[in-house]
Amino acid sequence: MNCAGAAPLLGSRPGELDPTEEAILSAHLSTCEPCRARQADLEALSRVVEDGLLGEAARRDFSAFADGVMERIPASAWRGAPAPGALGWVRDLFRRHRVLATASALVPALAALALYLYIGRTSGTGPLEFNVEVTSEDLAPMVLDTSDGPIILVGEASDGT
């Protein structure tokens, strides 16, 4: 390899050349003083640029950028962090414990249903569970309430026969 062939390979980054190119370049540099000097200059320049970029990056303040990114992430997306407020707490509870939260919500509803059915069933056993309307042209009806049902009496005939 001559200097013209070695020139494109000078200043390459570590791992950029394949083993064959590295071997050829190394053989050329061992015999060519100008190319070794050129290689040393390029390596020095690379270190200077690298150090400069790192220093420039260190001087920059990225806190505003980081805050902007964090603001765009909704609070509810944070796994493990409850959403603010009572409603957020309920939402968080439902999200984490769906079955338990649903069962907890159903318990009072089922209790109310059971109470309604119980009242509906037992209300049919009282003695006054009927409604009576009686009309008579010339007698005086009387209604007796018993636990088995109503008794309607109309009395005695007015002629007494």
Added chain:
Amino acid sequence: MRSARTAAWGAVAALLLASTAAEAAEAPLPVRIRVLQGSRQGTPGVPPGLEDLRGQLSSTAYLRWEQAGEVQASMLPRKPVSVALPGGESVTVTLVESRSGAATFEVSAPASRTQSRVTVAPGKRIVQQVTAERGGSAWFVTIRAGG
């Protein structure tokens, strides 16, 4: 499109419910009607066939009871059933309305010129005097919904 389909299904469900409720309201109701004579005189007693009525009958001033007739019918709303009394008179019983928790009957007794409208729960009995008392006795009908 989705809301229209939901509304259509809702309308179908409402129609089915309404038709089921109407069908239940128009279903025949087995009713047992008995004709009794109550007397103030004679040996006090309730025959074995009237044991289920003892609680109600003993609440009256009549001491001796006898059954004179019985009608068992599957009554439909607004279809009157005529029940004959031994003296040639009759009583008309009409099922006005039947629901799951109650049945309403109208009893018309021309002999005493009395009309009643009674709503009772299933299993309860209506005991109604349908003639004025004459000579210490009177006629009664008992009505029990559910046979």
